[in-house]
Amino acid sequence: MLEIKHLSKTYDDGTEALKDVSFRVEKGEFLVIIGLSGSGKSTLLRCINRLVDPTSGEILLNGENVATAEGQNLRVFRRRMGMIFQHFNLVKRSSVLTNVLSGRLGYTNPWASLTGRFSQEDRKKASAALKRVGLEIQTNKRADELSGGQQQRVGIARALMQEPDLILADEPVASLDPVLAHSIMGYLENLNKEEGMTVLCSLHYLDLVQRYATRVIGLRDGRLVYNGTGEDIRKITDEEFKEIYGEDAQRVGAAGGVA
Amino acid sequence: MRTSKIDTTVVSSPLPALLTGIASLIIPGLGQVLSNQARRGLLMLASLGTMVGILITRIFAIGQEYFVDGFGPSLAKTFERYTFFAIIMVLSLLFLYLWFALDAYRLAKYKKKQGNLGFFVVLLGFFTLGYQLSEIDLVRMVQNFPDASRRMSRVMWPWEAAFEYDEERIEAEAEILISEAGDLPPIPVEVEGEAYISVDPRFGTLGAVDDQYNQVPGSEITVTGRGFTPNTFTEIYWVDDAGTEFRPRTAGDYVSATTDDNGAFELTMTLPFDDTPSTRSGPLYNRVIARQTFQVGGARFSDELNLILELMLETIFMGMMATIFGIIFSIPVSFLAARNIMGGSRLGLAVYYFTRTILNIIRSIEPLIWAVIAVVWVGIGTPFAGIIALTIHSVAALGKLYSEAIEGIDHGPIEAIQATGANQIQTIMFAVIPQMISPLVSFSIYRWDINVRMSTIIGMVGGGGIGFIVVQFIRLGLYQQAGIAVWFIAITVALLDYVSAEIRNRFM
Numbered sequence: 001m002l003e004i005k006h007l008s009k010t011y012d013d014g015t016e017a018l019k020d021v022s023f024r025v026e027k028g029e030f031l032v033i034i035g036l037s038g039s040g041k042s043t044l045l046r047c048i049n050r051l052v053d054p055t056s057g058e059i060l061l062n063g064e065n066v067a068t069a070e071g072q073n074l075r076v077f078r079r080r081m082g083m084i085f086q087h088f089n090l091v092k093r094s095s096v097l098t099n100v101l102s103g104r105l106g107y108t109n110p111w112a113s114l115t116g117r118f119s120q121e122d123r124k125k126a127s128a129a130l131k132r133v134g135l136e137i138q139t140n141k142r143a144d145e146l147s148g149g150q151q152q153r154v155g156i157a158r159a160l161m162q163e164p165d166l167i168l169a170d171e172p173v174a175s176l177d178p179v180l181a182h183s184i185m186g187y188l189e190n191l192n193k194e195e196g197m198t199v200l201c202s203l204h205y206l207d208l209v210q211r212y213a214t215r216v217i218g219l220r221d222g223r224l225v226y227n228g229t230g231e232d233i234r235k236i237t238d239e240e241f242k243e244i245y246g247e248d249a250q251r252v253g254a255a256g257g258v259a
Numbered sequence: 260m261r262t263s264k265i266d267t268t269v270v271s272s273p274l275p276a277l278l279t280g281i282a283s284l285i286i287p288g289l290g291q292v293l294s295n296q297a298r299r300g301l302l303m304l305a306s307l308g309t310m311v312g313i314l315i316t317r318i319f320a321i322g323q324e325y326f327v328d329g330f331g332p333s334l335a336k337t338f339e340r341y342t343f344f345a346i347i348m349v350l351s352l353l354f355l356y357l358w359f360a361l362d363a364y365r366l367a368k369y370k371k372k373q374g375n376l377g378f379f380v381v382l383l384g385f386f387t388l389g390y391q392l393s394e395i396d397l398v399r400m401v402q403n404f405p406d407a408s409r410r411m412s413r414v415m416w417p418w419e420a421a422f423e424y425d426e427e428r429i430e431a432e433a434e435i436l437i438s439e440a441g442d443l444p445p446i447p448v449e450v451e452g453e454a455y456i457s458v459d460p461r462f463g464t465l466g467a468v469d470d471q472y473n474q475v476p477g478s479e480i481t482v483t484g485r486g487f488t489p490n491t492f493t494e495i496y497w498v499d500d501a502g503t504e505f506r507p508r509t510a511g512d513y514v515s516a517t518t519d520d521n522g523a524f525e526l527t528m529t530l531p532f533d534d535t536p537s538t539r540s541g542p543l544y545n546r547v548i549a550r551q552t553f554q555v556g557g558a559r560f561s562d563e564l565n566l567i568l569e570l571m572l573e574t575i576f577m578g579m580m581a582t583i584f585g586i587i588f589s590i591p592v593s594f595l596a597a598r599n600i601m602g603g604s605r606l607g608l609a610v611y612y613f614t615r616t617i618l619n620i621i622r623s624i625e626p627l628i629w630a631v632i633a634v635v636w637v638g639i640g641t642p643f644a645g646i647i648a649l650t651i652h653s654v655a656a657l658g659k660l661y662s663e664a665i666e667g668i669d670h671g672p673i674e675a676i677q678a679t680g681a682n683q684i685q686t687i688m689f690a691v692i693p694q695m696i697s698p699l700v701s702f703s704i705y706r707w708d709i710n711v712r713m714s715t716i717i718g719m720v721g722g723g724g725i726g727f728i729v730v731q732f733i734r735l736g737l738y739q740q741a742g743i744a745v746w747f748i749a750i751t752v753a754l755l756d757y758v759s760a761e762i763r764n765r766f767m
Contacts, residue, residue, distance in 0.1 A: 049678055079680030089671035094693045102689045106680020113685050155675075162679055 001027040001198060002048070002166065007057035007067075009043050009222075017043040018054070019222040025200065025215075027165075030192045032209045032233075033202040034226070035219035036245055041202035044219065045168045048200070049081045050074060061166070079106025082159025084188075086171035088151040090158075092144035096135065099143050099154055100126045103161025122161075129157040133187060149180035156187050167191060169201040173208070181205075185212050206251070210234045218244035271295055272367040280364030287356060290363025296372075303359045306381045307352070313388050314348055344391045351384040410738050417742030423561045424554035429454050429487055432548045435480065436462040437500070437530070441542020449485070456484040456549045465545075466532035477530025484549045487522040496548040497531055504548070507531040516549075524549075563740040566728065571747045574724035577642045578649065578711030585653025585710070586703050592618070592654060593661030600665060614658075621655035626713045630722035642714075642723030649710045649717070657706055664698035701763045708759040715748045 002025040009018040017040045025031050033041045046052040048059055050066060059066040066077045082103070090099045104122045105113060118126075130136045133153035138146060143154060152172060159167055169188060173181035189212055191197045203209050209216060216233045218226025226244050228236075241251055272279065272294035283290030283300075287307045291300030315330075321340065322333025338345045358377040365373055431454040434444035443462060449455040459481045466477035487493060495514040497507045506513045509529050516524040560568075594600050596618060601611035629648035637644050668691065676690040718726025725744055732741035 051674055051678060075680040075682060077680075078678060081678075083675065083678040085671060085675060087671055089669075089675035091672045091676075091690055091693045092669075093697055094689075098689075098693075102676055102681070103679050105676065105685045105689065108685070110682050110684045113681075114688060116688065158675070158679070168678075 001025060001062055002200075003058075003060040004044075004048075005058040005060065007044070007047060007059065008055050009040075009047055009052060010055045017222050018047065021057070021219070021222070021224045023217055023224060023227060025198060027198055028192070028196050030189065030199045030212055030214040030230075031201070032213035032216050033200065033219060034204075034206070034209055034216060034244060035202075039219040040222040041219055042170050043222075045083075045170045045200060045202060048166075048168060049078050049083060051083075075106055079162050080164055081166045081168055082162045082164035084152070084155050084159055084167065084169040084172045086174045088148075088155045088175075090143040090151055090154055092142070094143060095139070096130070096141055096143055096146065096154055097123075097126060097139045100129055100157045100161055103129075103158040106162060125161060126157075129160045130154075132160065133157045148176050149183060152176065152180075152184050153187065156184070156191075160191070165198060167197050167199045167201075169199065171202050171204065174204055181208060188212070206233075206236075220244055220246070272370055274367055276364050276368035279367040280360050283360040283363035284356075287359045290360065291366060294363065294366045296366060300363075303355075303362075306378075307355055307359070310348075310352060310355075310381070310384045310388065313392075314352075317388065317391060341391060344387060347387045348384065351380050351387070354380050355384070413738040414742035414745060417739035417746065420737075420739035421561055421564045421743050422558040424558055425556045427553045427555050428550055429553075430548055430550040431456045431484065431486070432498075432546050433458045433482075434461070434544045434546050435530075436542060437465055437545050438541070438543040441544075444544055452486065454484070454486045454549070454551075456482055456547065458482055458547055463530045465530050474532075477532065479527055479529055480547075481525060481527050482516075482547060482549065483523075483525045484516070484518070485521075485523045487518045487524070487549070488551055488553075489518055489520050489522040491518050491522075491551050493518055493524060493549050493551050495526070495528065496550055498546040498548065499533075500543045500545060505531075518551075563732075563737070564743060567725065567740075567744045567747055570718075570725040570728055570744075571751060573642050574714045574718075574726075574748075575711055575751065577645050577714040577717075577724050578707060581646045581649030581653055581710045581714070582703065582707040584646065584650040585657050585706060588650070588654045589657035589661055592658040593665060596658055596662035597665040599668070618655045618658050621651060622659065624652075626652040626717065627720055630717045630720050634721045639721040640723060640727065645714055645717040645722035645724055648722055649713055652713075653706055653710060656709075657702060660702040661699065664695055664702070667698070668694050697766045700766045704759045704762050708755050711755055712752050715752070 004024075005022050007018055007021045008016070010016050021040075021044065033044060035041050043052055047054045048066065050069070054067050057067060061077060061080070064077075066074075069077050091102070094102075101118045101122060104118060104125070108118065108122075127136060127139070130139055133156055135146075135150060135153055135157065138150065143151060146154065152175075155172075167188065172188065173184050176184060185208060188199055188201065192199045201212075203212075210230075210233055213233055214230045216226065216228050216230065217224060220243070226240060238251070242249060274282075274293050279290035279293050281290075282293055286304065288300035288302070288304035291297070291303060293300075318330065318333045318337050321337045322328065322330075325336045325340065327333055327336050355377065358380070362373050362377065431447070433447050433456050435458050436443055446461070447455060447457055463478040463480050467475050469475050482495065484493065493516050495507065495516070496504050498504045507528065508514065508531070514526065514528045516526045518524045592614065595610055595614040598611055601607035626648050629651050630645055633644040633647040633651075637647065672694065673686060673690040676686045681689065714722075714724045714726075716726045718724040718728070719730050721727065725748060729741055729744045729748075732738070732744065
């Protein structure tokens with residue numbers, strides 16, 4: 001459903017974050033992007049929903065090019081892709097409900113949303129989404145009153161409101177402790193398996209990658225250096241590991257992970 | 260062995276010790292300079308130089324105060340009038356002069372850095388100069404305390420002046436001849452059931468000042484009254500030949516009496532002083548009035564209280580208007596002063612620095628100064644002048660605070676809202692404004708608080724509001740009325756302080 005063709009991104013300061021990256025994602029896949037910090041994982045995810053404008057290349061979502069979309073077209077593309085962030089990126093002073101409802105903004109008339117009101121239907125969807133992530137009793141709390149794990153669940157609920165085909169998750173568990181990490185990854189897996197949403201997720205910890213991924217791509221210095229199935233990653237060799245993480249990297253423990 | 264840093268530092272001094280010591284006697288600090296301790300030497304020369312300079316100007320000033328010319332007589336006057344000050348100054352200057360020379364000598368002899376203890380004498384010298392220059396007068400402070408505290412107590416508890424009553428008076432008067440020649444005034448006719456007074460004798464001399472500037476008290480008279488309300492306080496008033504009514508005093512107290520059971524009284528008083536000797540010729544008559552005053556009906560606000568309330572309201576609104584205008588003007592300005600908005604281009608950065616600089620300059624000038632300027636602009640006594648002054652200062656202060664709030668915006672939520680497919684307007688509505696609103700409200704309320712507080716004193720320079728009347732009352736000696744105004748200012752400011760803190764807490 002998603003095809004990336006020769007994608008490159010050079011920032012204004014000359015940093016080449018992505019160099020000629022190409023890969024395909026099939027519907028229903030749980031694709032994990034791995035690589036060191038600064039390898040281009042975030043840039044890749046942000047290029048796909050155009051938070052970052054790519055320098056060259058194509059991003060085809062069901063055959064339509066996202067890379068050149070403008071205005072209303074871009075809005076429609078974006079609302080089909082829910083995004084989850086490492087630092088949750090909730091509006092801290094707004095209520096949990098408002099944060100979740102803002103996931104509907106791509107569907108709302110901009111002038112109508114000036115009043116800050118949402119339709120009855122949207123509000124129903126919001127309470128359903130909150131129920132789904134187990135936060136229905138926190139609805140009216142301010143976002144910054146919640147714990148980290150709860151905030152990320154609000155982030156997931158916000159993405160759900162978009163009724164997306166694709167979920168982009170940028171290090172969704174990097175700010176959370178390991179127990180919460182599995183809980184959040186569980187929600188994503190759930191959406192992937194039960195709702196059939198395609199998930200693109202960048203991750204740090206190899207054990208999480210091996211546990212959840214159906215397919216894995218590896219980035220190093222902006223280049224695609226690995227492309228394998230979930231099976232492949234569970235049997236990753238030291239050579240492949242060093243190809244992704246560099247010569248100096250050490251695999252830690254049997255389950256793996258990056259030092 | 261552990262030694263302190265000062266002792267171990269070796270000084271390279273090329274000259275013999277005695278020579279450097281003498282050099283410092285010729286010009287203080289010269290010996291130190293010659294011993295390669297230029298900074299120390301210059302500091303010594305500078306401190307001694309400033310002290311001597313200021314001392315000389317003070318001596319001339321004191322000379323002028325006592326009308327003597329030239330340095331010698333002025334110095335003598337200084338020793339005579341400010342003995343303690345003069346002795347301390349001479350001693351510390353002498354000490355420093357010798358210490359500097361000794362220091363130079365020891366520097367060269369031991370080739371080590373010397374201690375800095377002597378510089379405490381420099382501090383002492385400056386403290387003594389400051390004490391004399393700022394006319395600190397503890398004796399006067401203690402002497403005047405009883406008088407000041409009497410006035411202060413009127414400021415502290417001024418509520419008598421806050422209310423007025425309708426009065427009813429019972430009074431009677433009698434005439435008295437005060438010139439040397441002339442007929443005696445007629446004896447007042449007594450009517451049954453009405454108040455009546457008579458004076459004995461029916462002539463007298465007012466108090467005066469003779470050729471030798473000695474006070475000669477007036478003659479004594481006896482005042483007898485009948486037909487007044489029994490057992491009631493009765494005041495005596497005096498009406499001079501120009502028709503001015505006032506309350507005469509005997510030995511500092513107002514002349515008064517309390518009537519007996521029959522409504523009668525008798526008192527002896529001294530005729531008051533003649534402040535303005537009459538130029539009229541011919542017989543002159545003054546009048547004595549005995550008066551009982553009764554309050555009738557309920558209390559009502561005094562004119563002063565009404566004026567104060569009116570001006571207090573004006574003051575609060577002055578602060579409020581200035582805040583509103585300040586907010587309106589400072590929002591666009593704050594965007595120009597926010598680095599994350601303007602930092603994109605070279606031109607933007609130039610605008611940013613320009614705006615910041617202007618804001619800093621405006622902010623460093625006190626609202627009171629702006630008020631003086633605004634008064635020249637739109638006229639004295641109008642609250643509009645105060646509003647202009649406070650608005651100018653508010654724009655500068657709020658502009659800076661708002662711009663910092665804008666700079667503090669978290670970019671993450673903006674990205675997240677954009678990612679949902681929201682457009683520009685929706686992003687501002689849902690990601691920018693919610694982050695801005697709390698600091699904006701908080702700063703604005705805080706500013707309102709400051710502005711009302713400032714507007715209470717801006718009247719003192721003619722910018723309208725209650726400050727003007729406070730100064731006026733104090734200058735007229737109306738301490739109670741001034742006290743009422745001060746009380747209202749204190750209450751208003753305290754209330755506002757509380758309210759603004761509450762609102763800010765709620766938004767934080």
